[in-house]
Amino acid sequence: MEVINQSEKVIDRQLLTLTHLSQLLNYVTGCGGLIVPLILWLAQKDRVEGMDVHGKAIVNFQLSLLVYTLISIPAILLLGLGILALIGIGIIGFVLPIVNAIRSGNGEEPSYFLTIRFIP
Template sequence: MEVVSENGLRIDRPLLTVTHLTQLLNYITGFGGLIVPLILWLTTRDQVDGMDQHGKAIVNLQLSLILYVVLSIPAILLLGLGILTLILTGILGFLLPIVNAVRAGRGEAPSYFMTIPFIS
């Protein structure tokens, strides 16, 4: 039996959780951490309750991480601060999807701090 929310959308917490975890493809294959969640979000945002909110948060995080990496490369010349930024970006890019996958499994809203709201 399919569970439907008040607004008529299907509730699919496992799909929301998997969508967050697909960001980790960057660490496994080197790419796909933006493309796969983007495809999942665009194809299911009108059918799954919460997918639009979670999808926007995922895309905003991935775009923010890309921007931070691009900006930290020239910052390496400034006393090595770019290296620290790259390390922190790598750690946040690994931990935040896991934390928010757990939150999605509980039915909570995503919480990505330090993200630039490219898509609102």
């Protein structure tokens, strides 16, 4: 953790990386992948540089995954296409947080594709 100025925000890449990796709690708890990053973002967005951008990207991504999942459930009845969509959502929901955790550790901006911007 580097301090820019005493009155300025701090650069904490480890916390940003942890925030991205906390999305993987979805595979353990079911909904922790949205709640934990949301709490970290709201608590640290004024103190950690870049947390606002990363937090918004994470929450938008998790909400988008939720919407895509809700859409694909009725699509299961349509020739089973919803099952393929659920498999794709599961893979994307696992891989992209890991990729963006590495990017945040390197000081890069998050990049989640197919994300609906609920929070601008």
